Amino acid sequence: MGCNASTLAKIHNVDELILETGFSSSHICHLYNRFHSLDKDDKGLLNRGDFQNISELAVNPLGDRIINNFFPDRVDLIDFNSFARTLARFRPVENSPKKEPDSPEPINSRANKLKFAFQLYDQDKDGKISNNELLQVLRLMLGVQVTEEQLDNITDRTIQEADLDGDNAISFEEFKKSLEKVDVETVLSIRFL
């Protein structure tokens, strides 16, 4: 179904990409097709507008932030390879830990998945989730019935709970620690990747 070697040949550095992301070639192919259908004017690159055109994403409370995470600092167009690399974080973790000890951390490791989630909160990229940042996310995720005061309380409480070093903010380490009991590998994985 439109997925073959010729599609793969169009992609820059396919082999490297496959190795890096761990996608199978058919996955890459599918993603490539998707990339192209998102790319409305066939420029081979995606901008934020292309992402925002996905109607489901537009009603996702965290939609903007998810999109932002695809774009590293000061970049406004991404090519297929970085698109695939970002998505590779959501590949399920394989059961067989056969990799050599000195190989680099796989892109879909627990830490990398968590990093993505962390960046959703940490918008100023200072490595910490501040009170304000958390409040904004909560405001996005909670229905209108919750009053502002309740929101503030929840925010304070959340920070208190996770904050270990008393700086009134959640660092990545603290974030990891607070989610220690959660099966992040399963939650942050897409079944069909």
Place this chain on the structure above:
Amino acid sequence: MYSVHEESPAVLTTDVFFLYLLPPIVLDAGYFMPTRLFFENCGTVLWFSVVGTLWNSIGIGISLFGICQIEAFGIQDINLQENLLFGTIISTVDPVAVLAVFEEININEQLYIVVFGESLYNDAITVALYSLFKYISQMDQVDSIDIFLGTADFFVVGFGGIMFGLLFGFVAAFTTRFTANTRELEPVFVFMYSYLAYLLAELFSLSSIMAIVTCALTMKYYVEENVSQRSCTTIRHFLKMWSSVSETLIFFFLGVTTVTSKHEWNWAYIGFTLIFCIVWRGLGVLVLAQIINNFRTIPFTFKDQFSMAYGGLRGAICFSLAFLLPDTFPRRNLFTTAAVAVIIFTVFIQGITIRPLIDYLNVRRTNRKLMTINVEIHSRAMEHTIAGIEDLCGQWSHYYWKDKFKKINDRFLRKVLIKDNRPQSSIVSLYKKLELQNALVLLDSNGGISGAPSLTSLQEQKPTKRETFLPEEVWSMQELLSKNMYKIRERTLTYTRHSLPNETRTKEILLRRHSTIRKSMRKAGTWQTPAAAKYYSLPPTVQNLQPRLRLRKYSLTGDDDGDDDIASEINFPPARPRLQLRAKEPRRALQPPRNKLETVNEVRTDSRRTPMVDYENRGGSAMSENSKGRGTGTKRALTPMRQFGLFNEQGLKNKEKEDQMEMEEFRQEALLAAISEKDANIALLELSSSKKKKTQDEVTSLKREKDRLVQQLKQQTQNRMKLMADNYEDDHLKSHSDQTNHKPSPDQIIPPLLDLNQNRSKLKLYIGHLTALCQDRDPKILQGIAPPTSYHHDDRAAWEEELQKMSLEQLEAELEKCEKESAELQEYANTVLQQIADHCPDILEQVVNALEESS
């Protein structure tokens, strides 16, 4: 009636059922089917509905025939054909309850659509099979050739129905293309064409159910784009109500029949029917899922399979088919009784227990008590993320065909079937409106109309720090969180049997997302774009520039489709400091008038992109950026200047006008935004729907405020029109004085003339937009007012050439003529506007848009 006619009061006849009760139910199902999902899972749906139904019918029929052979039960007279017929009747499932449960527990979409599609299509298949078996069971001798013919007939009937449906779907879509003037009739077309498809298919003894479902499916996409928002609502509500009525009626009959009609209770037959129903359904799902799993990207897990199998409730269709067996049919009463028994058992026992059972299977997710708040919030955030990423990757099965269809659709179908300037869907327009809302913030800082408290701007002050939280508080917080956090990806379009797809949640999310943006702009706190970091390096004095600068890029999104923030920061012409210019006025005022005219346009385009201009805090860096961006402007200022003094004053006045125009424009936008926010607030309040008096009061007061705003908007629009008019006069006066005082050469007259002409054509364009709007809405508005003659002739190119040849006197005459025409046009536009304001103030918003477009 009962005592006189000695007849059962429940008169459900075949005709009534098939002609009046069944069509609404299937039409509703077809119309509200989530199309995209359905086609993505088309194969699986058909697999389960066609093969599954056949499997169940034949399985149940044959095993019941086996039971009938046992002498002890006393039912040996039921032959194989009759058993097969009964098997067919009893194997149609109606998963109302299951779908309701699925929705609550947030089951995956694939499962949902498969169960839904199965229920939809097995109605059709059961009815087809039913007539086939009914026909066979009334024959004495059955040949193999009959069976073969019957099977062939089955397919012919099915595909014939689909063809009819497609045909009428397209015809209906095509018809609604031309209904702009008879909005009230639009819903009628939808219902009539579907029903026509149904009846015609019936007439040709094709599958009428297939026909009506396909018809609804085909027309929906096009019709909803063609018809007005109101008609669309009517169609949806009417369909829903109609189908609910039908279904309820059938259940009435079921109840009445259970009580009144003669029953034939046979423990063995009914008991075994029940057992076989469950067993065959279970087996069927298990086997079919194993096979189909090999072809799916997302396989069905055991849990999914269990839900599907257990969700096999029997409903209205099953009962009707059994009840409608001809009276001559041997053992009819037994069949009816058995069907009623099975329905009651499945609906009550299975329907009630499915929820706890599925919850039990999901046991891992339910131990919430142990979770910390952190875990709770972050997990939900992660789930949202995954949902987002999944949407981003899309479902990639059937891509090829989807693309193919899309191409055909875009190239041919849409062009033929859809009106040219169709309105946007309500969600899209809400999104656009919200973008506009940013202007509101601007007004806050300008001291303009700020009386629009948003839902969330209740309080701004920093929360008072609290050191500890009591356990109860924590617990109530968790309670609050779990109740109020948005569910993952509300399937806004999913079908529910008794409620309309609901867009409020989506709206709410959009609204909230938006208010967060606004808030962060006000607070100057840390906001989400990476670009924010950029400004941290600014010196502390310029620091408070940051939020305002950022504001600019949000207001941009309306213009260029939300393109990247950073890019817009850099690439777009930077803001022109409006009032800052006052300081440098003398220099600017030295420009010859012809340039002034151009700057009007220039400023106007600029300002639309950058409604927020900060004139106190603009530091040196911003200024330099500024002058760079205005390269053209400065260059022009250097051109030789001919007239001094005289224009200083005029320049100043002109400048003020520009500022004023911009302000008016912003006010207008802001008012629009405020109105839309009010609307949204009202909607939300109404939705939260507590009947409390307080809420109602709030709604009333909001409505009052909205009315006030609408009035203001009207005023504002008129103001702006007036300003525009003044500008023309000014421009003209200027060029006029130009020539009288200094006897300028023709070269000096021509450019202002051209500009005037340009403005005139803009005015024409605006009038064009306005009149089109009125025509669209209600041609009566325009009755009694005719556009001035100048509106109709436009031959710009030729005119320009002529100008070059004209003498000074001719030019002057031309100028006068232009002025007169402009004035006429202006007058006309004002009249139209007044008419609009009088007749239908609700399209004022569109008027503003028209103004935008034409300027």
